[in-house]
Structure formats: C-alpha cells, structure tokens
Amino acid sequence: MFKHGSRRLRWAALVVALIVVALVVDGVYVTLRLRSSQQAALEELEEARAAFDAEDFTSTAASLSKARDATSALVSLTGHPSFRIAARLPFIGGDARAIESLGRAADLSVRGGVLLVDALDAASDGDPGSLAESVYRDGTVQFAAIDRAAPLVEEAAALLARAESILEEAPDPKLGSVEEALEDARAEVSSASVSTRRVAALMDALPSLFGRDGVRRYFLAFQSPSEARGSGGFPGVFGILKAEEGRLSLGAVRPIGSLGLLNSPASVPGWYRDLYRDVGALRDPRQAGYSPNFPEVARVWLEVYEESTGNSLDGVMAMDPIVLSEMTRGTGPLTVDGFAGSIGPDNAVEALLYDSYVEFPDPDDQNLYLAALVDALWQRLGAGDVEVGPLAEGLGRATRGQHLKLYSVDDDVQAALADLGVDGDYAAVGPNVQLVYGNNAAANKVDYFLTRTIDTIVELESDGDARVTTRIELTNNVPADAPPSILFGPGVEGDRAGINGMVLYLLMPEGSRLTGSRVDGDPSEPLAGREGDHPVAYDLVEILPSETSIVEFTYLVPSAWDESDGTFAFDLFPQATAVPDRFSLEVRPPAGPALVRSGILDRTISVRATFGN
Incomplete structure (x- = not known):
C-alpha cells in the first residue's frame, strides 16, 4: 500500500510540475504576445493619427483596422490561464487587471475610431474632405450629411465613454511602466471621448439651430471687451440672424441702445437682481452683461427686444472682435468703406479695440463702421465663400475662450449647447x-x-x-x-x-x-x-x-x-x-x-x- 501511495504522490508531483511548466511557458508566451500586440496597436494608432491629420482618410481607416486586430489579440491574451492566475495574486494582481483594462479600453477606442472614419465617409457621400466641409458647404448646413453621419458618431461616442469608464475603474498598478501607460491612456481616451461627445451634440443641435423645421431668429450681440463686462464686453450693436433651411442671413445692424429700456425690471433670479440692479442691469440691455452667467444675460436681452418690438426670438448669439478675427481665417480679409485697409486675423483685434476708437471719435460713426463690418462678415458666410476647415478651427478657439456664446429657448437645444461648451455657463x-x-x-x-x-x-x-x-x-x-x-x-x-x-x-x-x-x-x-x-x-x-x-x-x-x-x-x-x-x-x-x-x-x-x- 505504501508503494502504491508513494507512486501516486510521484505522479501527482509530476502532474503539478507539468502544470507549472505549462503555466510558465504560457506566461512567457503571453508576456511576449502582450508586448508585441501592444506595440503593434500603438504603432498603428500613431499611423492612423498622422494619416488623419494629413486628411488621408483611406490610410486612416487601414491603420485603424490593423490596430483593431492588434487590440483584439491583446484582449484575447488576457484570457490565458497564466494571466488569469496572475490577476488573482496579491502583489501583481492589480497590474494584471490594469493591463486587462488597458486592452479592453484600447479595443473599444479603436472600434470608436473606425466608426468615426465611417461617419466621415457617410457624411461626405464619397467626396473627399473633412467632416466640417461635408456638413457645411456653399453657405448651407447639409442636413442629409448629418442624417447619414450622426448615428455613427453617437455609437462612437458610446464606445469611447465605455472605454473611459473602464480606465477610470481600473485598479492602481504598482509597476511604474503600467502606471504610466494607464495615466496616458486615461488622458488620451478622456480627450477623445469629450471631443466625440461634442461632435455628437453639434450634430444633434445643428438641424434645429439652422431652421430645418421652420425659420429661427436669433439676437446677435456684438460685444467689445475694451469695455469689460462679466459676459464678455460692452454690447455696442446688435442684429437679427435668420436661419432657414440651413442658411443664415443677417438683418440690419443697429446700436443696442436703440431698443430703449424695459418699462419694469426683467424677470431674473433673485441673486441677479440683488447683485446687479444698482448698475441698471435689470432694464438696460447695455448693462445686462454685468453677470458672467450668459444664459441669464441672454434672457434679459430677449425680454428687452420683445418689449421693444413686439416680436419674440428663438435665442441669442454673442460675439466679439476675437471671434471676428478667428472667422476671417476662413472668410478671408474684410474691407468696408471708411477704414483704410482690410480686416483679417492678424489685425482685427487691434483694429476694432483700438484703431476704430482713434479713427472714429464720434461713437455713432464707430457704430456705423462696426455694423458695416459685421454685415460684410455675415454676407461672406451666407454666400459660402469660406474655407470651412480654418473657419471651424477658429470658432473652436473662440468658443473655448468664451468669446463666442449661444443660448436657445429650446431646452433640448440648450442642453446640446451646454454639451458643446458654447453656452457660457460657468455652473455647467x-x-x-x-x-x-x-x-x-x-x-x-x-x-x-x-x-x-x-x-x-x-x-x-x-x-x-x-x-x-x-x-x-x-x-x-x-x-x-x-x-x-x-x-x-x-x-x-x-x-x-x-x-x-x-x-x-x-x-x-x-x-x-x-x-x-x-x-x-x-x-x-x-x-x-x-x-x-x-x-x-x-x-x-x-x-x-x-x-x-x-x-x-x-x-x-x-x-x-x-x-x-x-x-x-x-x-x-x-x-x-x-x-x-x-x-x-x-x-x-x-x-x-x-x-x-x-x-x-x-x-x-x-x-x-x-x-x-
């Protein structure tokens, strides 16, 4: 009996040894494949980014496809026995689970990137160009392009949001290389997720904003930060923007003071009334911008306009010379009578915030010049004579600095504007x-x-x-x-x-x-x-x-x-x-x-x- 027991122990030891050897071999194999798959994914993602920046979308799609193959392999490797055992060990388990999270997030991110390229292809309908050029062409928002691309962008945003959540919930690793990789991935995926959510929000808001289902009218305020206001600057002139079937047109531009004062204080929250009533912000449209809360400022302007004209509007847009400067990167320089030279991205800010006050010592003359310049800008936009890429990039910079702000009376559109970060609301x-x-x-x-x-x-x-x-x-x-x-x-x-x-x-x-x-x-x-x-x-x-x-x-x-x-x-x-x-x-x-x-x-x-x- 002892001999039989001893033989069974030897067999058991041999089996354990074989299992250990198999796990070691499997572990070496998994480690090598993990490194190989990770490196391949990173290289292809870099290739995809470079191709995208060069607007070579065919190469972008090809590199993303290869990256997807690599990340799929990476995810499958985390199912190997040696990896699953490592994930349960007390000292390296956190690192193993973090690596698994990195693999899953990378796979989701690449799939999201593929969908975004598909969205671009769907929006362009086979024509070369950027997403912005496909959505805005010949002075008109292309609703059909949005209809084709929006579902794909929304799906990509959902995938990137899942990837972001996976990385946020990943355990903190102990190995420096894994910790660095996790931090980098969190930053990159978070940035991509935010950008994609904003594109999805933009596509959701554009049809309503640009009058797909009926004419929309907006109060356009042109502000001057040379006389500071919490919301951006003194609003010297205004006009009414009309949006219809994807096109914008601007009516007559007038001094905002021509609207007069409200007969009774505006309907504002108590805190706004308490903080700004002594400066006239509850009745005077020129002073309403004392608050940096743009939605509240916009509602006062709308109330003033409705009482003054008897007409209601659908929202407000506020812009300043910094916005005009950025927009001329896409429209080209503007020239109007009464001012020597043209106005473009290199001189717009100085010309409008300094030179115009020197050239036009009479405020009425200056307002006439500003009105003509703003009108020239919107005529250029309405005619579609623009380079869409530089225009979109310039508007993005202006929005981030709070120089361009939008408000809509439609709650759903306003929510989309908040997602875009263009609502001018610090509380968000x-x-x-x-x-x-x-x-x-x-x-x-x-x-x-x-x-x-x-x-x-x-x-x-x-x-x-x-x-x-x-x-x-x-x-x-x-x-x-x-x-x-x-x-x-x-x-x-x-x-x-x-x-x-x-x-x-x-x-x-x-x-x-x-x-x-x-x-x-x-x-x-x-x-x-x-x-x-x-x-x-x-x-x-x-x-x-x-x-x-x-x-x-x-x-x-x-x-x-x-x-x-x-x-x-x-x-x-x-x-x-x-x-x-x-x-x-x-x-x-x-x-x-x-x-x-x-x-x-x-x-x-x-x-x-x-x-x-």
Missing part, C-alpha cells in the same frame, strides 16, 4: 469652479490695455477642507500721458484720462466662505453677493495709467475633496477679455508633492487629481 463646469471677472466702471475703453495675472494656491487639509489664496495682479498699460479721448476717457466726471476703474469680482466654489481680502497690501472689506449657487466677493479697484494694483482674496471651501480616496476637482473658468489672462494654479496636498499648472487662461482649466492623505 462643476461646483468647485473659480472665476475672476471685472466690469468696467470708468465708462472708457481702456480694458484693451489691461493685463491680468491670476495666481491661485489651494491647500488641501486632512479633514477634507481647502484653503484657497487667489492673487490678482492688474496692470494698466495705458501711457502715463494719455490724452482725453473716446478711448481713454474720462468717461466719469472728475476721473483722469486713461484710468482703469473696475468692479473686480471673485466667484468662488459652492459653499465657500471668504476669510480675507487685501488691495495693494492693505486689508479691505469687499462686498458680498451670489451668482447662482456660488458666493461672490467684489470690490472697486482704480488703477492709474502705467501702474499696477494687486488684489488678494483668501477663502475656505468646506469638504472640497474626498480625503478617504484623495480625489480632488477644481476648475478655473475664463472671462472673455481683450488680452487673455495668465494664470498659475498650485494644489498642495497634506502630504507629497504639489500639483502645479500655469499658462494662458484661454479656456477652462480643469484639475482632476488623486492625492494621498
């Missing part, structure tokens, strides 16, 4: 948003000469709160000897020409509490209000020509981050200014290195980070 970004904005209080045009640097330090505390210090450096670059003029003022009796007088506001994250304020080093007592659910602190600041002022706010944000898992979110929302702000943002966790971002605040800056407590 998230609860932990900070916005520095100014309103010109000197009735001059010197904000063209204003530069702002916004430095924010966020100190995360171990109890979940955050203490924030925001330092705003304001420099008035008007020459010290600036003469009186429509540009330099004085717009207020007793002021000096060139002075920059402003009401400076700090919009803080929801639930914040101001703890201190200084102006040029001296303690100050700012006023307080609310913008929606966000507390606001504000103060009057006056800066003489060629001088600098520094304003500092400190505030507490209760429960700003989740100390249990270390997650933290914070956003900086831009005001549409003549000169984009510079910024720095430093987030200091209770332990470990700080997160630092800096640059130009020409778009919403979002921080999504995880810190150890």
